[in-house]
Amino acid sequence: xxESFSDALVRVRKNYSYFRVNYLSVIGLILAFSLLSxxxxxxxxxxxxxxxxxxxxxxxxxxxxxxxxxxxSDRETLGFLIIFSVFVVFLTTVxxxxxxxxxxxxxLVCAHGAFRAPEDLFxxxxxxxxxxxxxxLGGAATNAAVAAAPAVAARV
Numbered sequence: 001x002x003e004s005f006s007d008a009l010v011r012v013r014k015n016y017s018y019f020r021v022n023y024l025s026v027i028g029l030i031l032a033f034s035l036l037s038x039x040x041x042x043x044x045x046x047x048x049x050x051x052x053x054x055x056x057x058x059x060x061x062x063x064x065x066x067x068x069x070x071x072x073s074d075r076e077t078l079g080f081l082i083i084f085s086v087f088v089v090f091l092t093t094v095x096x097x098x099x100x101x102x103x104x105x106x107x108l109v110c111a112h113g114a115f116r117a118p119e120d121l122f123x124x125x126x127x128x129x130x131x132x133x134x135x136x137l138g139g140a141a142t143n144a145a146v147a148a149a150p151a152v153a154a155r156v
């Protein structure tokens with residue numbers, strides 16, 4: 001059991017850096033289970049995804065959208081899709097379902113991270129500063145780039 005709140009935060013941070021993939025998998029499974037247990041919300045999200053794909057992403061850029069004899073510009077189509085997305089996420093049960101599932105997942109992850117002592121983890125003593133565009137990948141991308149640099153330099 002952590003001795004203080006700051007000790008719990010340190011534990012959560014260390015455990016998150018070690019169990020990141022597991023924690024994200026748990027949160028993803030909780031989200032998937034909550035959506036599968038509420039099929040109406042899942043159908044609304046699938047409809048929203050299909051409308052974005054067919055009306056904005058896969059539509060040819062040189063052909064305007066024509067519905068019921070009216071021609072819509074790209075700006076009007078994008079505005080309609082944004083308003084439709086806000087309606088589906090915030091004015092239906094989808095938003096509350098997603099937020100409650102995320103809160104349950106984050107609560108479970110924080111509880112595990114706070115109560116598990118990270119002393120037996122195989123972590124590097126120096127924590128790397130994660131900044132930059134691909135910082136979400138962690139040290140794996142940096143380590144791969146450093147390992148590949150001498151091989152590239154040797155060929156030149």
